[in-house]
Amino acid sequence: MPVNMLTLAIEHGVHLVVLSPHLDDAALSCGTVLIHAASRTKVTVATLFTEAGPPPYTLSGRRYLRQVGAPDAETLYQQRRAEDRAALEPMGVDCVHGALTEAQFRLRPDEGSRGWWANLLPEFRHIYPTYRLNVVSGRVVPADAGTMQDGCTFVQRITRSGPALVLAPLGVGGHVDHVLTRSVAEHSGARVVYYSDFPYNQRHPADDSFVRRNGLVEMQWRPSTEAKAKLIRAYRTQAHALFLGDDIPLVPEVFFCPEDLGIPLKGGNN
Numbered sequence: 001m002p003v004n005m006l007t008l009a010i011e012h013g014v015h016l017v018v019l020s021p022h023l024d025d026a027a028l029s030c031g032t033v034l035i036h037a038a039s040r041t042k043v044t045v046a047t048l049f050t051e052a053g054p055p056p057y058t059l060s061g062r063r064y065l066r067q068v069g070a071p072d073a074e075t076l077y078q079q080r081r082a083e084d085r086a087a088l089e090p091m092g093v094d095c096v097h098g099a100l101t102e103a104q105f106r107l108r109p110d111e112g113s114r115g116w117w118a119n120l121l122p123e124f125r126h127i128y129p130t131y132r133l134n135v136v137s138g139r140v141v142p143a144d145a146g147t148m149q150d151g152c153t154f155v156q157r158i159t160r161s162g163p164a165l166v167l168a169p170l171g172v173g174g175h176v177d178h179v180l181t182r183s184v185a186e187h188s189g190a191r192v193v194y195y196s197d198f199p200y201n202q203r204h205p206a207d208d209s210f211v212r213r214n215g216l217v218e219m220q221w222r223p224s225t226e227a228k229a230k231l232i233r234a235y236r237t238q239a240h241a242l243f244l245g246d247d248i249p250l251v252p253e254v255f256f257c258p259e260d261l262g263i264p265l266k267g268g269n270n
Contacts, residue, residue: 005257005260006165006193006219006221006255006257009165010033010036010037010040010041011040011041012041013040013041013042014041014163014164014165015041015042015043015044015161015162015163015164015165016033016037016041016042016043016044016164016165016167017044017046017158017159017164017165017166017167017190018030018033018034018043018044018045018046018166018167019046019048019155019166019167019168019169019181019184019185020045020046020047020048020169020181021047021048021049021169021175021177021178021180021181022047022049022050022102022177023047023050023077023080023081023083023084023097023235023238024080024083024084024232024235024238024239025047025169025178025197026045026047026088027087027088027228027231027232027234027235028197028198028199028232028242029169029195029196029197029198029253030167030195030253031224031227031228031231031232031253032221032222032224032225032227032228032253033167033221033253034088034091034093034231035091035227035228035231038091038092038093039092042094043091043092043093043094044093044094044095044096044158045084045088045093045094045095045096046096046098046154046155046158047084047095047096047097047098048098048100048151048154048155048177048180048181048184049098049100049101049102049103049177050077050080050081050084050097050098050099050100050102051077051099051100051101051102051105052073052074052076052077052101052102052105053073053101053105053106053107053126054074055072055073055122056122057073057104057105057122058104058122058123058126058129058130059123059130060104060129060130060131060132060135061073061104061105061122063131064104064131067241068237068238068240068241069237070237073105076237077102079237080235080237080238081097083234083235083236083237084097084235086234087231087234087235096158098150098151098154100147100150100151100154101147102177103127103128103134103135103175103176103177104126104128104131104135105126106126106127106128106144106147107125107126107127108125108126108127108143109143109146127141127143127144128141128144128176134176135175135176136173136174136175136176137174137176138171138174138176138179139176139179140176140179140180140183141176144176144180147180148180148183148184151180151181151184152184152187152188154184155184155185155188155190156188156189159188159190164190164191165190165191165192165193166185166188166190166191166192166193167192167193167194167195167255168181168182168184168185168186168192168193168194168195169181169182169194169195169197170182170194170195170196170197170206170207170210170211170256171197171207171210172196172197172200172201172204172205172206172207173197173200173201173203173204174204175197175200178197182194182210186214191258192258193255193256193257193258194216194255194256194257195253195254195255195256196253196254196255196256198251198253199242199243199249201254202249202251206218206256211256214256214258215258215259216256216257216258217256217257217258217259218254218255218256219254219255219256219257220252220253220254220255221252221253221254221255222252222253223250223251223252224250224251224252224253225250226250228250229248229250232248233246233248
């Protein structure tokens with residue numbers, strides 16, 4: 001059974017690499033697994049999108065900054081990187097930041113050649129100009145090919161040290177950074193288990209076509225506990241906006257596994 005294979009991988013000391021699109025996604029979707037695995041094997045949380053772009057920001061970008069109460073994007077992402085380290089490192093989890101720019105702030109490769117009018121309407125300078133129509137469209141556009149390549153290079157660097165089990169987002173909800181991270185994991189050559197993106201999976205279904213194409217089987221990892229809620233709250237800049245009234249649902253974490261992970265289960269950390 002897939003659940004047993006994932007459990008055995010952790011219990012036998014296989015290096016667990018959790019690919020997190022943003023600086024809270026690993027805790028949100030895999031917090032219970034992280035807490036369980038951190039005392040049993042080597043765990044690395046590798047976050048791809050840990051930077052913001054320069055102003056002027058799009059309307060969607062400005063709304064996001066107001067929502068989280070940040071004066072500017074650079075200050076916010078400094079705080080978010082510090083939160084990530086403060087939340088994970090005391091658990092013994094390695095924390096690696098990929099220094100890629102988050103989708104709402106990602107500039108077009110040719111933005112420098114655009115005229116003065118692009119400063120008046122920053123949407124013209126950005127690869128994903130609006131949140132609803134572009135950022136959560138579920139589609140990585142051709143202009144973002146450079147980010148895809150940078151993501152592949154980052155993940156290959158993280159996983160090249162030895163056998164590892166990679167946890168990657170399934171992309172539930174269609175955020176392009178989650179979908180891009182899924183694609184990077186899929187093409188990394190590593191053994192991958194996909195996690196259902198929380199809390200977006202409370203409102204959106206999984207991508208059935210991806211699940212079927214890859215022969216994945218759904219499994220659940222024990223109900224979440226207050227320890228996971230505490231971990232999520234450590235990401236203060238995001239938790240208040242995501243969970244109004246501090247109401248964090250303690251639901252089971254959902255994973256999609258291949259029938260056979262194909263990982264040699266050897267003792268000791270890899």
